Amino acid sequence: MDTLSFEQAFEQLESAVEALQDGQMPLERALNYYEEGMKLAQHCNELLEKAQLRVQQLRITSEGIQVLEPFE
Amino acid sequence: MLFLDTASAFSVTQISRYLKELMETDEVLQDVWVRGEISGCKTFPSGHCYFTLKDAEAQLPCVFFKNARLRSSTPELRDGMAIVVNGRISLYERDGKMQLYVDTVELLGDGALFLRFEQLKARLAAEGLFDESRKRSLPSSPGVVGIVTSPEAAALRDMLRVLRSRFPLAQAILCPTLVQGSEAPAAIAHALDMLNEHGKAEVIIVGRGGGSIEDLWAFNEEVVARAIARSRIPVITGVGHETDFTIADLVADYRASTPTAAAAAAVPDINEWRSRLGVLEEELTVSIESYLADQREDLVRIQRDLQRLNPQYQLEQLQQRLDDTTALLQARMEHILSLRIERLKGLALRLHSLSPLLTIARGFAVVRRETDQALVTSTDQVHAGDSLVIQVTDGEIRAKVKQQDS
Numbered sequence: 001m002d003t004l005s006f007e008q009a010f011e012q013l014e015s016a017v018e019a020l021q022d023g024q025m026p027l028e029r030a031l032n033y034y035e036e037g038m039k040l041a042q043h044c045n046e047l048l049e050k051a052q053l054r055v056q057q058l059r060i061t062s063e064g065i066q067v068l069e070p071f072e
Numbered sequence: 073m074l075f076l077d078t079a080s081a082f083s084v085t086q087i088s089r090y091l092k093e094l095m096e097t098d099e100v101l102q103d104v105w106v107r108g109e110i111s112g113c114k115t116f117p118s119g120h121c122y123f124t125l126k127d128a129e130a131q132l133p134c135v136f137f138k139n140a141r142l143r144s145s146t147p148e149l150r151d152g153m154a155i156v157v158n159g160r161i162s163l164y165e166r167d168g169k170m171q172l173y174v175d176t177v178e179l180l181g182d183g184a185l186f187l188r189f190e191q192l193k194a195r196l197a198a199e200g201l202f203d204e205s206r207k208r209s210l211p212s213s214p215g216v217v218g219i220v221t222s223p224e225a226a227a228l229r230d231m232l233r234v235l236r237s238r239f240p241l242a243q244a245i246l247c248p249t250l251v252q253g254s255e256a257p258a259a260i261a262h263a264l265d266m267l268n269e270h271g272k273a274e275v276i277i278v279g280r281g282g283g284s285i286e287d288l289w290a291f292n293e294e295v296v297a298r299a300i301a302r303s304r305i306p307v308i309t310g311v312g313h314e315t316d317f318t319i320a321d322l323v324a325d326y327r328a329s330t331p332t333a334a335a336a337a338a339v340p341d342i343n344e345w346r347s348r349l350g351v352l353e354e355e356l357t358v359s360i361e362s363y364l365a366d367q368r369e370d371l372v373r374i375q376r377d378l379q380r381l382n383p384q385y386q387l388e389q390l391q392q393r394l395d396d397t398t399a400l401l402q403a404r405m406e407h408i409l410s411l412r413i414e415r416l417k418g419l420a421l422r423l424h425s426l427s428p429l430l431t432i433a434r435g436f437a438v439v440r441r442e443t444d445q446a447l448v449t450s451t452d453q454v455h456a457g458d459s460l461v462i463q464v465t466d467g468e469i470r471a472k473v474k475q476q477d478s
Contacts, residue, residue, distance in 0.1 A: 006241050007213055010345070013352050020359040027367060034360040041353045048346060051240035055232060057223075058247040058266055065270050067245065070223075 004040075006047045013040040085165070092163040095170075106132065106172060107156040107180065113149050121149060125157065125172065134159075136174040146177040147187065154180040185285070189292050193319060196294075201301050207325045208306045210337070211274045213345070216243045217338050218273030218305065220263040221331065223248035227281040231310075231335040239339035245273055251280040256290035261299035268303055275338050276303065278320065279310035279331035291318035300324055310334025429465065438463040442470065451476040 004012070016037040020030060057070045082090070095101050106125060113123035119138030124131050134157060136149070149155070159174040179187055196202065217235060221228050223246065235244055247263040250256040260278065267273050278300070280288070290296060291311050300307050300323045309324040310331040321327040328334035379385055424430070432438060439448040442459035454460065454473045462469040 005215060006345075007215065010349065010352075013349075013356070017352055017355045017359060020356065020363060023359075023363055023366065030360065030363050034356065037356040038353075041349065041356065044349050047241065048342065048349070051342070053232065053236040053240045054243040056243070056245050058218075058245050058270055060266060065266065067270075070246065 002043075004043060006044055006051075009040045009043045009047070013037055013044065016040065084168075088163060088165040088168065092165060095162050096160075101161040103158070104161060104172075105156055105158050107154070108132065110149055110153045110155060111151050113151050115149075123149060123151075125155075132161075132172050133169055134172045134174050136177065140173075140175050144176045145191065147179075149177065156180055185289070189319070192292070192294055192297070193322070196297055196319065196323065201297065202322045206301075210306050210308065210326055213239075213340055214242060214274035214338065216245060216272045216274055217335075218267040218276035219244055219246045220249055220260060220267065220276060220278045221246075221280055222251045225251070225281055227279050227310075227331040230332045231277060231279060234332050234335035235339060238336060239342050241342060241345075242339055245270070250290075252283065252287045252290055257293035257295040260290060261295045264296075264299040264303050264307070268305055273305050276305050276307045277310060277331070277334045277338050278307060278324070279334050280312070281331060282313045282316070288312050288316060288318055291320040293319075296320050297323045308334045308337055310337075432463065433465050437469075451478040 016033045019025070020033050020037070023030075025033075055070065057068045059066050059068055108125035108127045111124050111126055111131075113121065115121040119141065121136040121141060123134050123136070125134050126132070140159075156178050157172065157174045158176045158178075159172050161170065161172050163169070164171050178184065200206065219228065219231060221231070228246070232244065235242060245267065247267050249259040249263040251260065264276065264278070267276055278291075280291075288311055291309070297319050300309075300320055306325040307323075308326045308328055309318070309321045310328040310333055311318050311321060312330070314329040316329075317327075326337060328337045428438065440446060440461045440463070441448060441453065442461050445461070446453065448454060448460065454476055456473050456475050458473045460471045460473060462471055
């Protein structure tokens with residue numbers, strides 16, 4: 001769960017809600033969707049809270065391409 | 073002094089040829105740029121154009137052949153125009169005239185800039201580089217935003233500020249570059265190519281702050297336009313102020329009027345995501361509750377159905393009916409019985425009222441002959457001396473007939 005990006009988690013949450021709204025499934029699975037959904041929502045909220053624009057700089061080295069971090 | 077050795081003197085042709093050789097083997101003269109003013113310009117039906125390029129102290133005859141003119145796509149040349157020409161200098165032996173054979177002509181001054189702009193614009197438009205159909209749609213929620221701009225300028229800080237406040241979920245990758253000066257176009261193009269090669273950016277903002285037309289000129293260069301056109305990643309331009317339109321703006325997938333507007337266009341507002349998330353959370357809760365409610369309803373219905381089918385239940389139902397019927401029956405019977413009793417009572421009363429005993433109680437007596445117990449209702453039935461039995465209420469009286477009177 002922790003590795004999911006906001007967009008990925010959001011998409012999965014949308015699917016879970018859709019599935020639940022559809023309704024045709026055994027109880028176990030419905031509860032699973034709900035639980036998963038709540039976890040995904042929480043993850044999204046956390047990501048929103050902690051979000052800070054991460055700024056990096058692209059620089060070319062002698063052979064390839066590198067990425068650094070300025071203070072901007 | 074007399075010159076007597078005529079054999080060793082050069083002919084005109086020879087010396088001309090020599091001069092021509094000299095010129096055509098000189099590096100400088102074979103690819104030279106010369107600036108000056110046009111005078112005596114004349115174009116012949118053949119398509120070739122002859123003019124003199126001059127300045128305050130010298131002149132240089134020029135010839136601009138038809139093929140070179142067509143290739144160069146220069147506008148009409150007129151006397152007085154300040155130009156710079158590129159070509160080679162040689163000797164036209166026939167006339168003994170030194171000439172510059174022109175390959176390209178460029179105008180100098182502001183007019184020149186504008187003309188170049190219009191020409192490039194026309195050319196790129198003809199290639200379809202500005203077509204709406206070429207323009208890609210911007211990603212709705214980019215995770216990585218590429219930025220091409222000067223690292224020191226305020227424009228960068230402004231763009232980062234907007235990105236940070238609007239959509240801090242994103243990541244920005246800066247590819248710093250010059251944004252004005254003669255080396256800027258190549259640098260900007262290179263930055264775009266680098267971001268494309270790196271590949272992580274989902275959208276690229278190319279921006280610089282306001283300035284004069286010369287300051288912004290790099291964004292009118294073909295090199296930059298081509299780099300934007302070949303970028304696989306969508307490009308947003310934000311150059312100068314509201315009213316500045318550069319060729320880069322025309323080629324871009326989206327033109328924003330300023331660098332900050334470009335940053336705003338690149339990313340969505342995070343509040344939109346916040347509210348969408350809120351909606352989803354609510355929908356999640358509502359749908360699980362609805363699901364559970366449906367399940368409960370189903371369960372209740374099934375329980376009810378089961379109950380109805382349950383033999384125990386059916387038995388109890390039947391017993392209940394039996395009891396009800398029994399009670400009903402009992403009630404009816406009691407009713408009928410009481411009716412009968414009433415009738416009986418009624419009849420008994422009538423009987424009683426018709427009873428001879430009552431008659432007897434009123435003083436009448438039942439008289440019988442003792443011998444045969446026959447009822448005496450007439451004087452004929454008795455003679456003097458017969459024994460009679462007289463029945464009164466409380467017993468019998470035996471009597472003898474004295475006489476009968478009829």
